[in-house]
Amino acid sequence: MTIKLKKCKCGKEFKQYNSLQNKCPNCQFKEYYCRKPKSKPLLKLKIGAKRRSNTDNKKNKKLAWKWFSQYIRLRDCLKTTKSKNFGRCYTCDRIKPFKELQAGHLISGRTNAVLLDEEIVKVQCHRCNIELGGNYTEYTIRMINEKGIKWVQSKQDLKHISVKKNWKEEIEIWKDKYFILLYGKNKKLPF
Numbered sequence: 001m002t003i004k005l006k007k008c009k010c011g012k013e014f015k016q017y018n019s020l021q022n023k024c025p026n027c028q029f030k031e032y033y034c035r036k037p038k039s040k041p042l043l044k045l046k047i048g049a050k051r052r053s054n055t056d057n058k059k060n061k062k063l064a065w066k067w068f069s070q071y072i073r074l075r076d077c078l079k080t081t082k083s084k085n086f087g088r089c090y091t092c093d094r095i096k097p098f099k100e101l102q103a104g105h106l107i108s109g110r111t112n113a114v115l116l117d118e119e120i121v122k123v124q125c126h127r128c129n130i131e132l133g134g135n136y137t138e139y140t141i142r143m144i145n146e147k148g149i150k151w152v153q154s155k156q157d158l159k160h161i162s163v164k165k166n167w168k169e170e171i172e173i174w175k176d177k178y179f180i181l182l183y184g185k186n187k188k189l190p191f
C-alpha cells in the first residue's frame with residue numbers, strides 16, 4: 001500500500017490516510033483540543049432561509065456520516081487488529097488498510113433511525129459492501145450469533161420508525177468519538 005504524503009499549512013509533511021485528514025497530526029490535535037466554545041446562531045427569519053436550511057441540513061447530514069464512518073473504521077481497526085491502519089472486514093474476515101475499509105450497515109435503507117447507530121454498523125471491505133451489495137446474509141448470520149435473534153429483529157424494526165436528527169450535533173458527537181479514539185482523552189500533545 002502506498003500512502004500519499006501531504007503538506008500541512010504549517011509546512012510539515014504527513015501521511016494522509018483519508019481525505020478528511022487535511023492537517024498534520026500536530027495541527028489536527030491542537031485544533032481539536034483548543035476549540036473555542038460554540039456560540040448559538042441567531043434565529044434567521046429571512047425569505048429563502050427555509051430553502052437554505054434544507055441544503056444546510058443535507059450538507060450536515062453528509063458530514064455527520066463522514067465523521068461517523070471515520071469513527072467506525074478506526075474503532076473496528078483497533079478492535080480487530082489493534083492497529084489504527086488496518087482492519088478486518090466483518091463479513092469476510094479479509095484484512096484491509098483503513099483507506100479501503102467502509103462503514104457497512106446490517107440493515108439496508110439508511111433511514112435516520114439506523115444511519116448512525118453504531119451497534120449495527122461495522123467495517124466492511126469494498127467487495128462485501130459494494131460488489132456484494134452489503135453481504136446482508138453473512139452480516140445477519142454473524143450478528144445473530146453475536147447478539148441473538150431478538151436483538152437483530154428489534155434493530156430491523158427500527159428501520160421503519162421516523163426520527164428527526166440534529167445533524168450539526170451529530171457531527172460534533174462523532175468527531176469527538178473519533179478524536180478520543182485517535183488521541184485519547186488526555187489533552188496533552190501526544191508528540
Ligand SMILES: [Zn+2]
Pocket residue numbers: 008009010011012023024025026027028
Ligand atoms: Zn501542521
Ligand SMILES: [Zn+2]
Pocket residue numbers: 089090091092093094124125126127128129
Ligand atoms: Zn469483506
